[in-house]
Amino acid sequence: MQKLSALTAPMALSNGVTIPGLGYGTYQTPNEETKKAVLEALSVGYRHIDTAAVYGNEQGVGDALKESDIAREDIFVTSKLWNTERGYDATKAAFAKTIATLGVDYLDLYLIHWPANTKQFGAKAAELNAETWRAMEDLYNEGKIRAIGVSNFMPHHLDELMKTAVIKPMVDQIEVHPGWPQAEAVRYNQAHDILVEAWAPLGEASALSNETIAAIATKHGKTAAQVCLRWGIQQGVLPLPKSTHQERMAQNTDIFDFELTDAEMTQISALENLGGQCMVPDEVDF
Ligand SMILES: NC(=O)c1ccc[n+]([C@@H]2O[C@H](COP(=O)([O-])OP(=O)(O)OC[C@H]3O[C@@H](n4cnc5c(N)ncnc54)[C@H](OP(=O)(O)O)[C@@H]3O)[C@@H](O)[C@H]2O)c1
Known part of the structure; x- marks a missing residue:
């Protein structure tokens, strides 16, 4: 049971909520395949599922939660607010839709999927992010979400958000994988007690x-996948690997019985241009 306990071993968020230290990603899993994939992920030991409104598979995740005999409170569920729903009222409405689609009465973690950037919103970007965050804070204070956070926020977005935030984000989910280590953002978040989750921890297999x-x-x-995930874990980063193959799902959990040396960590951190999205949040136009 060593593997299972390491998998579900809690990491602490700044508000005291605990989060299983490895999550299961669902991006690009079609809704009709999601229930089966999530049930398989739960059966190999995952207790932390990452979805988003824009993935179109919250219903499939919810169906798996209903069918599973694991108690709701033993599964950590994250979803994200999509970019078209920013702003105070729209955020509250989008959250209501997300929990209805998932068929749950609370979320463990809700994230702003991307910061509004100045490329699209000019001087209004900061205000839009602040208003979205105010809604997240209210939902949190109403007890509907156990933890709130952001995704794809770089240090300058967080500095800006903190000017008006009453509650500090507990998580920042960013793209982190060999070839795209985002060392500065990881350092910044960890210095501010914001847990970093790694999306595309395998660089989308690249x-x-x-x-x-x-x-x-x-x-x-x-395997190479296990080394990529271990490299994240040893930096205190929480990886969210996705696979729709049960053997790979299981393989991706088997990362708690070995340790990379400091030299290996440095070697991996120095790798460049391996692929993945390598997205710059200030440059996206969606
Ligand atoms: N916040 C954001 O903006 C954002 C953006 C992107 C992703 N995410 C989250 O992060 C999660 C992970 O990112 P991702 O899905 O883009 O990429 P990823 O987890 O880095 O890579 C997934 C790819 O790797 C393959 N794979 C997985 N395990 C493998 C293994 N052990 N051996 C060989 N191939 C393996 C998968 O194929 P098979 O499925 O065919 O096995 C799939 O093609 C997402 O699912 C989503 O939950 C968040």
Whole structure:
């Protein structure tokens, strides 16, 4: 049971809520396949499911929660507010829709999916993010969400948000994988007691064919995917790998019985241009 207990081992958020230290991603899993995938993920030990309104599969996640015999309170469920729903009233309405679609009466974690940026919103971006966050704070204070956070916020977005925020975000979910370590954002978040979750922790599988990672994996008797995830864990980053193959889901959980050396961590952190999205939140136009 060592594996299962490590998988569900709680990490603490700044408000005292605990979160299982590895999550299961559902991006690009079609709604009709999501129930089966999430049930399989639960069966191999995941207790933390990451979805978003824009993925179109909250219903499939909810169906799995209903069918599973694991108690709701033992599964940590995250969803995210999509970009078209920013602003105080729209955020509250989008949250209501999300919990109705999931069929739950509370969320464990709700994130602003992307910051409004100045490329699209000019001088109004900061105000829009502040108003969205005010709604998140109210939903949190009403007891409908156990923790609130952001996604794809870089340090300057957080500095701006903190000017008006009453409650500090508890999580920042950002793209982190070998080749795109985002060291500055990770450092900033950790210095502010904001837990970093890594999206695309395998670089959408692009990091798996890298020779350096493969050689380190061979040395440890592990796979390249396990090395990528372990590299995240050893930085205090919570990875959210996605797979719709049960054998890979299980493989991605088997990362708590080995340790990368400092030299291996440094070697992996220095890798460049391995693929993945490598998105710059100030440059996106969605
Ligand atoms: N906040 C955001 O803006 C944002 C953006 C993107 C993603 N996310 C979240 O982060 C999660 C993970 O990101 P992601 O899905 O984009 O990418 P990822 O987890 O880095 O990579 C997923 C890809 O890797 C493959 N894979 C998984 N495990 C493998 C293994 N052990 N061996 C070989 N291939 C393996 C999967 O294929 P199969 O499925 O075919 O096995 C899939 O093609 C998402 O699902 C989502 O929940 C958040």
